[in-house]
Amino acid sequence: MRGDSRWWMLLPAPVRELPADLAVVIVAVLATAGSVFIPGVNQTPLRVVFGLAFVLFVPGYALISALFPEAGELPEEDADTDSGERAPAGIDGIERVALSFGTSIAIVPLIGLVLNFTPFGIRLAPIVISVGGITLLFVAVAAQRRRALPASEQFQVPYETWLADARVELLEPDTRTDAALNVLLAVSVIIAVSAVGYAVAVPQQGESFTEFYLLTEGDDGELVADDYPTEYTRGETGSLVVGVTNQEHESAQYTVLVQLQRVEVANNSTTVLEESRLNRWQVQLAHNETWRLQHSVTPEMSGDRLRLAYLLYKGSPPAEPTVDNAYRELHLWINVSDSSASLASELPSAAPHSR
Structure with a gap:
């Protein structure tokens, strides 16, 4: 026991004299930082538990402690004097708790607004560090102001x-x-x-679904869902990016097929007259995992309004894959010209001549 007392006396006086409620605030800030930055721990429910208190209550409580270091009610011997009744300068426990929630809800968005105009941006690490740092600053001010008061007027949480x-x-x-x-x-x-x-x-679990999309690469290298190539020449290639994101809440195996189809549309019905398979990929994705692939499309048939169809299946596709039996389906309408016709259209016509 004496050894413990000697160890405690080695700490600086401000740390030894730190009020219990402010010490709990410091522990909450450190616990939140640990639940966010320590690998393994940041994947547990502790991150949610500490995070809610860290955002909704802790910074506000530290600020209110700095603003109101006095107790809400003065001792009876100090309450009444010959000069009249002395009103307490502090706030009671219920007011302190209510203001802690309110100021926390105000402080955290303001910190996020400031971070939005800095190079750090509104990201997890800058938010945790900023809110934690400001909370610790409030704790230091609160401890200093509380120590400046007589012991009988200092706010204390009546744990005992x-x-x-x-x-x-x-x-x-x-x-x-x-x-x-x-x-x-x-x-x-x-x-x-x-x-x-x-x-x-x-x-x-939320709704189970799979994202299936086509993208193109812009001039700045960014992937966008716009400006799809629709004019092709038979035998030449075009570039597209196909993507799949698994939101099924379980691991899933997908098959992606790419077909070029000549179709006939009549009476609200689409009939496939001819088709050719261009690509096929299989991919295994865990929940919330994304797969993207930039690939080349080389049409093997020519014609106007051909359907470039992307078919997504969970598992293996059926023997005869179609747009109707696919799990997800995307398509582009493209025009494919023959290379010989394209070359002939580019050559100048011969002028007639006579001997």
């Missing part, structure tokens, strides 16, 4: 009083009815905490 009252209410009830109500209250709290913990640890 709460624990003593709770022990008396739970373990020494006045009647059997109070004992039964205490048991019911304890069971209700356990059920409520368990329900919240389960909701955080096992969140409900």
Whole structure:
């Protein structure tokens, strides 16, 4: 025990004298940073638990502690004097908690707004560091202002009083009815905490779907869903980017087929007259994983309004893949000219001559 006391005395005086509630704020900031930046821990529900308190309550509580270091109620011997009644300068516990939530909701968006105009941007790491740093600054100011007050006027969280009252209410009830109500209250709290913990640890899955899309590469190298090539020459190639994103909440295997189809549209019905298979890929994706591939399209038939169809299947495709039996389908209408016809159109016509 003496060894522990000597170790404690080695700490700086401001740390030894730090009020318990401000020490909890510092621990909350460090725990949140750890749950965000420590590998493995940042994939657990702890990140959500600490993150909610960190955003909704902790910075506001630190600010309110810096603004109101006084206790909400003065001791009875100081409350009444010969000169009249002395009004307390601080706020009570309920007001402190309410203002902590309100100021936290105001502080965090303001920090995000400032970060938006900096090179760091609104990203996870800058937000955690900025909010945590400002919270620790508020804690330092709050501790200094609280130490400047007489001990009787300093705000203190009455932990010991709460624990003593709770022990008396739970373990020494006045009647059997109070004992039964205490048991019911304890069971209700356990059920409520368990329900919240389960909701955080096992969140409900959203809608299951797969994103399937075509992109092109712009002049600046960015991928955009615009300016698709629609004019081709038979035997020559064009470039497209096909993408798949798995949002099925489970691992999935996909097959992507690319077909060039000559179709006939009549009476709201589309009939495939001729088709040629251009490409085929198989890919295995985990949940929330994306696959993209830049590839070349080389038409093997010519004609106007040919359908360049991309067919997506989960697993292996059927023996006769069509637009109707595909899991997802994309298509472009393209025109393909013969190379000989294209060359002939580019040559100048011969002028007639006579001998």
